[in-house]
Amino acid sequence: MLADLWSDAVRRADPSEQVADLELIVKGAAASPEQRVVVVEYDGQVAGAVYLRIATLSPINLEPCVQSIHPRVFDQYRRHGVGRALMDAAAAFAEEHGILHVVTAVPHASREANRFMARLGLAPVVMYRVAPTAVLRSRVSPARPQLGAESGARSRVLATRRSLRRARAERLALPDPEQA
Template structure:
């Protein structure tokens, strides 16, 4: 049984169509041609910045996986530097061949090259296999990012306003007051 070699390298513009397939659920929802164009811009920006790197791993001559690396801080409040390994992803057909390890090795090497002490990653919470893989490598869960459309969040954090600025609760209270007045008037009126 022959083993194929893994080649780790920086992404090139020619990798954009394969990356659009690999990250189809992570890139913006758009026409496939627009997604490829977006990834071409991302590849170009990463190549031009010493604080970014888009790494791909080839297996048997084909693109097998990729990760976007970026030097930033642990959070806006914790200014310790870290390398973010964003969306490390492997094509299903290439799993269990060391591609994921090669991607995380690239993240570790990038951190070491830049004197950064921490590597953080983000994998989908629903991907049990990815989360278990990261745990085996020693990455512990720290936070869970949550996302919602702004309009949905607006509807939940403040009551929806109806026409005239009256919300549902105000209308209920006004209806109760009207009923009380009507009852009180019936009791006071002589026959």
């Protein structure tokens, strides 16, 4: 059930690999006092889940916090208190460990989830953006154009334009001989 609930959050892989990943995550959380997986049931069915862990606000802000990772509720259980129960578990986990802050992330396009978190008092702090490394590389250091006949012609045109601009600026800067 967790694989279905978190299908958009786990790595893209074969479903059996996704299930294996989640088994590792659940076992790791069970073995660590700083992690917890909370599953909420409604009428005997899994309705939602959240992964909780103690971390710092950021790598450069060492204030401890509880990260509420991917709090999710199945659509048919929305507006039944499941999301509130998940966030209540996050608050209780923080209190157990004497931690003053709870952070979470919800999809930017999910207006309903963002409004829900705002109603609970969670304010937006940062926009977390993700890009494939190859895309980022192509944008931060694009390939230079090949030096060839076309590039050489363009360079000559630009050099000529710069020369004409300089000459025009020099003419305008000279004093008018009739006024001297």
